[in-house]
Amino acid sequence: MMMCLSISGDVRSSREGVYGASAHSDYGMVCREKSEQQKVWEDVPIISGAFIVNIGDMMERWTNCLFRSTMHRVIPTGQERYSVAFFLEPNKDCIVECLESCCSESCPPRFPPIRSSDYLEERFRLAATASTENHRINI
């Protein structure tokens, strides 16, 4: 899935707590953007001609957390910003289950196998519920 995103250059939207995209990880296999490690946000510089690649949550399940999905966010800086996000996800019927090379007797699978589309539907359902609840709180 490809998504085109833009953030207004309005400086009023660059104050603390107002995000172009609040902290999240992506659901699929790989995407790209900003990273958090040990709860420290790191800026990701824009490098001409380069991509920012993020590990998604299904990749984390597949690799038994060997590859961790990346928490990331976008904060308005007062400059107009455009981005194109490409989300690579497994086929709908793909069963995402721990790869043999990523588990052992001492390190068993942390997640049960799940069909890719079931996983995504559940994540979208939870995100929609959370967004409705946040909206109710703000009224």
Ligand SMILES: O=C(O)CCC(=O)C(=O)O
């Ligand atoms: O606009 C960006 O660079 C990132 C957006 C993002 O993280 C997302 O759509 O999942």
Ligand SMILES: [Fe+2]
């Ligand atoms: Fe994202």
